[in-house]
Amino acid sequence: MDLWLLLDKSSGLTLQTQVFEQIRRLILCGRLKPGMPLPSTRELSDRLKIARNTVTLAYDRLNDEGFIEVHGRSGTYVSSDLPDDLLDPEVRSSSNGTDDIALPQKEMRSPLLCYSGFAPGVGQIDQGRPEFDFWVGRSDPSTFPLRSWRQIMLRKLSTSSSSLTEYGDPAGLSELRVAIAGLLGRSRGMSVAPAQVVITNGSQDGLNLICRLLNAEHPVFIENPCYQGAAYLFQSIGAELCPIPVDKNGIVAEKLPKDRSGVLFVTPSHQYPTGATLSLDRRISLLRWAEETNSVIIEDDYDSDFRYEGRPLTALAGLDGGKRVFYLGSFSKSLGAGLRLGFTVVPEDHADLARIVKSQMSQGQPWLDQAVLADFIEDGLYDRHLRRLRKTYMARRDCLTECLDYHFGAVDLTGSDSGLHVAWRLPSDAPPASEIERRARQKGVGVYALHSGGAHDFYESPRNDTLVLGYSSLPQHDIECAIERLRKVL
Ligand SMILES: Cc1ncc(COP(=O)(O)O)c(C=O)c1O
CATH class of the missing domain: 1.10.10.10 (Winged helix-like DNA-binding domain superfamily/Winged helix DNA-binding domain)
Structure with missing residues (x-):
């Protein structure tokens, strides 16, 4: 055994x-x-x-x-x-x-001892933002459904305020877990029992939870380049990180070792940072690999709500039938990162342990926002909100890609089919991405080289030929002004 x-x-x-x-x-x-x-x-x-x-x-x-x-x-x-x-x-x-x-379960090691390999700086604190900021994955504050949120909140406070003074279920409010299970069935092809859903403080908290369920003894296979938030966390628990390359179809499944088991972390809907969507045949290969090597997969499905061309592909957790995939979801993009609401779906046989671990971590999430979100979803307002957001963000994406084409000729972009950002592979005669970032910043435009844009790569000399541009928080006329300024910078 x-x-x-x-x-x-x-x-x-x-x-x-x-x-x-x-x-x-x-x-x-x-x-x-x-x-x-x-x-x-x-x-x-x-x-x-x-x-x-x-x-x-x-x-x-x-x-x-x-x-x-x-x-x-x-x-x-x-x-x-x-x-x-x-x-x-x-x-x-x-x-x-x-x-x-x-x-x-295992003991966490002191993160400070383990951070030596990576520079700090995931996320960006709202200070000194440039005038036009293409910071990645930021939802537009004006899109937050404030009126409905306020109405539901007042209704909740007047009818069930006693929940404010009681401990709730550490795995989350049951109405919200039911609503999320339904949502995943409709939108991600997943057949999930509410008991498998744990409400978390954004998906980062979900990843922490999964790390506590799994074991750092086993290697973590991770996309290269990858999401800093995940890489830093895995490194902080002392896991061995094994980078697997990514191409235009997502992680290259054939590069996974056939003779090692471990934990695979992937962002299939919109690979971070390249924006690639993992193709169906690769999804199936990953699941087969996990089965054959007795491995597990962590599917970070951030950005899956925003697919502009074609139907979203079924989540790995939907294809897998709930056996080996731990799924991470977040409301940070669809509603707002400040809510700090996300969830994780664990295979059925880990549900009870996940609940216990979440109680050890934080005794659950605050009741009020969970209750509001549950009604917001069940009343059909969330689906409507998403439809509206998709339209808005798609128009901004079109504006950005057209402006880039207009000012720079045919640009090498990935990730424009979905999500909230694109990755721009610069032409070989362009200055390094970090230099463009610096110059643009002086002119009030925030564009980001991979490393400062929340990505990490494992090459000996990190790649400096790609910019990431998040367009979701910028209205179209701002995008136009910003790209025009960027052309002057270059
Ligand atoms: C790859 C990836 N996963 C998840 C998230 C969301 O994290 P959270 O739900 O903790 O806000 C982000 C945020 O930018 C991200 O880029």
Whole structure:
């Protein structure tokens, strides 16, 4: 059996204690069930790259305490007669365990110790913005549905304000989880039970939650270039990052190793930063790879609400039938990042553990915004709002691409079919992207080289030939003025 343990050599605990503790915890929380075989001491020590005697001593201790039993030469098993009341009651009632993917929770390491490889600076604080700012993925404040939001909020406060003083379900308000499950069924081809949905503080919080569910011991395969917010987080938990190249059809599935299992992080709807949409055949290849290598996929479906050409492709989590894909959704683009509302959908057999982990992280999200959003979706206002936004943003996209063509000739753009930004691969005779960014800034125009635009790449000398331009927060006449200024800069 595949037993995933995370050992931390810098922890104050001996390796033997860590092995003992982690296996004990897996047994107590019901993930290792009575009668299940454990790997041999040789197998486990090889896999963990520690001395065999360390595992033997940890097994001896588990045996002495009655957690496991040794059946002579046939192997070591979880004790078949563990008293029921030994198990953690909260988890006992909920966990149905998974034999093939055992995912213990783990200790977080200090992020500060792990940040050395990347420069800081995800996101942008609203200070000193240039006059025309193509900052990526910023929703236009004037599009926020303030009137309906206020009405629903007042209604909620007058009818259910007692929820303000009670703890809610850590996984989120049930009405909102139901509404989101319905939304995903309609728009993303996903068949999701509300119990699989956990409401989070934006998708970044969802990613933190998933990191706690998974195990940093396994490598993280990640798009190259990729979203900084994800790369930094994975790095902060000490995960090994394995970059996989991206082309115009998204992550190149054939480049995934066939002989390693791990966690794959992808942004299939609108790859960040290139904007590529992952083609269907690649989606299927990724799922096949995950199945064959016993891996899991984290699907960050940010920007999926904005597809301008053709129908949106079914989410990986929809194609997968809820087995190996952890799905991240966000309302940061469709409503506003300041709401800090997002959600994650976990495979059914992780739902109970995810709820427990979310309670450990934050005891859930504030009630009022969840309640308002639930009604906003169920009353059909969210779908209407999205239709309106798509029209507005599509017009801005058209304006931007036309202006770029007009001023710079045929430009090499990716990502214009969907999402809220495009990536512009500069011609070979253009100055470096960071230099254009600097010059444009002096003229009041914010355009961004990959690194300052929230992207990260793993090349030895980072790529400096691409600009990212988010158009969602700029009205058309601003886009026209800005691109004209940019031409003067160049
Ligand atoms: C790739 C990607 N995922 C997710 C998000 C949204 O993050 P959050 O929901 O935490 O605001 C962003 C924001 O820019 C993003 O670029």
